[in-house]
Amino acid sequence: MNAQQKEMLLRIMELQFAATELNLYLDTHPDDMRALQEFRMRSQELMSAKMEYERVYGPLLNFGLGMTGRTWQWIQDPWPWEVNWRRS
Amino acid sequence: MWVYQKMLQYPARVRSTNPRLAKAVITQYGGPDGELAASLRYLTQRYTMPIPEAKAALTDIGTEELAHMEIVATLVYNLIRDASIADIKRAGLDGYYADHDKALYFVNAEGVPWVAAYIQSKGDPITDIHENMAAEQKARSTYEYLIQLSDDPDVTDTLRFLWQREIVHFQRFGEILNLLHDYYGRERVFHMKGWDPEKMPPVDR
Amino acid sequence: MRRQLPGSQKPFRLFRDSERELAHEQARRRLRRPAQLYEDMQVDDKLVSSPDLTGNQSAAPAIDLSDRTRPTNDCCRVNPDDLLEHGVPHESYPDAGFIDNQGKEVSCHEQGGQGEPDWPFGGGEAEASQVAAQSTPDTPSSLIFGELATAYVPWQMFGQTLSLRDALRTGTLFPELVRTVPLYQKPPGT
Ligand SMILES: [Fe+2]
Numbered sequence A: 001m002n003a004q005q006k007e008m009l010l011r012i013m014e015l016q017f018a019a020t021e022l023n024l025y026l027d028t029h030p031d032d033m034r035a036l037q038e039f040r041m042r043s044q045e046l047m048s049a050k051m052e053y054e055r056v057y058g059p060l061l062n063f064g065l066g067m068t069g070r071t072w073q074w075i076q077d078p079w080p081w082e083v084n085w086r087r088s
Numbered sequence B: 001m002w003v004y005q006k007m008l009q010y011p012a013r014v015r016s017t018n019p020r021l022a023k024a025v026i027t028q029y030g031g032p033d034g035e036l037a038a039s040l041r042y043l044t045q046r047y048t049m050p051i052p053e054a055k056a057a058l059t060d061i062g063t064e065e066l067a068h069m070e071i072v073a074t075l076v077y078n079l080i081r082d083a084s085i086a087d088i089k090r091a092g093l094d095g096y097y098a099d100h101d102k103a104l105y106f107v108n109a110e111g112v113p114w115v116a117a118y119i120q121s122k123g124d125p126i127t128d129i130h131e132n133m134a135a136e137q138k139a140r141s142t143y144e145y146l147i148q149l150s151d152d153p154d155v156t157d158t159l160r161f162l163w164q165r166e167i168v169h170f171q172r173f174g175e176i177l178n179l180l181h182d183y184y185g186r187e188r189v190f191h192m193k194g195w196d197p198e199k200m201p202p203v204d205r
Numbered sequence C: 001m002r003r004q005l006p007g008s009q010k011p012f013r014l015f016r017d018s019e020r021e022l023a024h025e026q027a028r029r030r031l032r033r034p035a036q037l038y039e040d041m042q043v044d045d046k047l048v049s050s051p052d053l054t055g056n057q058s059a060a061p062a063i064d065l066s067d068r069t070r071p072t073n074d075c076c077r078v079n080p081d082d083l084l085e086h087g088v089p090h091e092s093y094p095d096a097g098f099i100d101n102q103g104k105e106v107s108c109h110e111q112g113g114q115g116e117p118d119w120p121f122g123g124g125e126a127e128a129s130q131v132a133a134q135s136t137p138d139t140p141s142s143l144i145f146g147e148l149a150t151a152y153v154p155w156q157m158f159g160q161t162l163s164l165r166d167a168l169r170t171g172t173l174f175p176e177l178v179r180t181v182p183l184y185q186k187p188p189g190t
Helices: A004-028 A033-057 B019-025 B035-048 B050-082 B086-091 B094-100 B125-149 B153-183 C017-033 C080-086 C127-135 C140-145 C164-170
Strands: C002-004 C011-013
Touching: A004 A033, A004 B050, A004 C164, B019 B050, B019 B125, B019 B153, B035 B050, B035 B125, B035 C164, B050 B153, B050 C127, B086 B094, B086 B125, B094 B125, B125 B153
Parallel strands: none
Antiparallel strands: C002 C011
């Protein structure tokens, strides 16, 4: 996995994390409009970041939820536990 | 149903081969207060929750714990992947190696396999949420002990992330507990849910 | 209230001052009750009536909290509101009894089939459930801290959020939930 791919994936991780946090918050504060607004914004950003990534590097999601190109890229390495996130 | 995302929740890093540390960290994979136990506990308790907030929170936190399980597995896998037989013997992992090679298995730090008795699903929602709040505290303590044991700053970084998540989950379960008390009609003085300054009577001056 | 995030120079506020002020005011309002309710309670006035924001204590409007209803999950517990509303003894009223699964009408005290419990030393005629039904629901302690023997976690209110990168690095989006791992201290003698 090259540096550019890692950078894009890290951006998706950040958005995914913010959306997860807001989701948990909204579970106990379903009437909080400010949190809902921020959640909607983040999930939209997340969706477009994922689409951009999948267009270049293949699907992030399985079972028909990700974008599939002309070849079956889902089986492509590396899998999440094989990515080296160290800078050096 | 569940779907899989081909990425970790956190960019977990390992500096060098360290089977000794793997032997300790694996307890958060298959130990009594580990991520498997956390996930299965919440996902199995959600069916008998009386309020929508509780069903949602248990589903979502239970799902996040599965992502944590994958992070812990990534740490353990990378800590033992390149270990030699001599490394494994020195780390006291030879017993584990005899049964599992370097494969991931649900055991605690002493090699005891996971059992369902680690978790409880009591049917009383108040009791179940207390169980979960205790579980988050137990996991937090375990991460603190692992951080004390860790001699790999990259592993420590990931353990710290997981440690912080236990605190957030505790807060959410605490709020669910408050909502359940409301649901059962118990009066709370400092009740803030649905608190709306517009709807309150004017403050007298 | 300002706190510094570890490793960051950016100060942040936990929540808006006006929000906190209003929350405190709400709590104070809820503590004020008509004086006569306290007559037989031997309450230290200072304990239950905090001065309002202007320091004007005498003009404190009393919010009548006596209409609070209590849960009726105990078979012997009487909810006076039920009696008023329906005009007939409610199922939960102890004298009304209930129909058991054999179609026989029984008093709620006979549920376990043990009949009246035989208390050995006398003097404690009222059963625990009757005591619970009679006791005052509000006490100075419950008015200030809420119901006893009940765990309670403060509600989080939506305030500032961390940047996306800081959130992932610290493990939470919310600055008020950021903690630092306690430093490990070696036990003495090691
Ligand atoms: Fe957790």
